Amino acid sequence: MTITSQNVAVDASAVAQAAAALVPSTVPLTAVPCAASDVPTGLDAVVATFVGAPSADLLFVAADALADVEAAGAAAGARLAPGDALRPALEAAAQALGAGVLEQVRTEPVQQVLVPGAEVFALEHDGVAVAWFAVRVRAGQTAAPAAPAGRVPTQRGSMRMLYDVDMTLTAQIGRTTLPVRQVLDLVPGTVLELDRAAGSPADVMVNGRLIARGEIVVVDEAYGVRITEIITDEDGR
Template sequence: MNTTVTPSRAAGPAAEQAASAAAAAAALVPATVPLVAVPASDGDLPPATASAQVASFVGATSAELALVADAAISEALAADAGAAGALSPADALRPALEAAAQTLGAGLLEDSRTEVAGDVVAEDTLVFALQHEGTTLAWFTLRARGERVAPPAAAPAGGARASMRMLYDVEMTLTAEIGRTRLPVRHVLDLVPGSLLELDRTAGSPADVMVNGRLVARGEVVVVDESYGIRITEIVPGSDVG
């Protein structure tokens, strides 16, 4: 566990973007007093054993975002304790992390997790103190994750394929479609268990593999360990798959 880390003193666009993220987070931390974000000094880092809510952001600017704010939100959580559906620290700080992520551009903010601050703050971490009238009540940190978006050394630089690597860890939903049909509303309302629907393709025809409604491949339906699967037989031209 790192307990003597000096926060990064980066300047320029990266630091300005981090400052915007910190300001957005500070505005939504549910403290009993308003907070403002300022760069943390060497002697004003979060305690190494403090609890931090951490969330990974994957996008044009991939980063680890964290808030150390349990003490700052303790009164708000205590007031909520008697209400139905009382918030946990993770739930209470999620809107602040989402606001910070929005300043980083398009991307996906993953579910938050709890870690200790000593494992979150590293030498390349930008740390901001969230203060009220000069007193630090919480901290926001941002650590760039360039390693998640950098192409492999053997891959050529540039090009559409390289620019997509920043999204390689984003999950997408694939749907297999074996056929379609059209029915009047009255026939849909008459459907009951045992009704038969005739689809627009013959038995043995390949199934369509769709991503967000776009056809990317075709394949044959197979059974794998008692579950259905699709063996890809064709990649649709223009789908940029493969």
């Protein structure tokens, strides 16, 4: 299913399937087109806006898809917000749309945000819908203008529309992988061994994408990162 808005074509089915693959469900989910009327009302939707070319609103109605995750959190005495649980799925949908920025995830009543023009998909397992996903390309988005003859458009020019968009940068000193059982057993004082040697540079990330490396410094009693390396597309990142 393809949405076309002002010369911008979006493969809504591919976006929905990318999102479905990262929903934290204990069973695999498949995105199947459905009507907006199939989405139950009276529930909250997890929503995020993607700013790019095209820009789009992304929406999840989790329903029963997060039941196991919520139960595991409750057993550990913690509550995982639906927006946090679905953030990876929203980021996957954003990547399927192309270059751009995924704004802050928010929660709103589904009847207020599921507006006309959205392509809606049931996220099903064995024919049973356990969640719903919708994508709506924002009106007025246009494809990048063609460059004059003899000129090649630059990345800086194509990104000009995003110059005033705030982006969240994250410094990552390392990571590790643990089964859910061990995560639920974490207590104050637990030491986690990361996959990075002491003194190694930290990774600077934007929406999960590596853009730079740097060393950790202290600035006015707050942590900071001094950039030592800029990562380009040619680095294969």
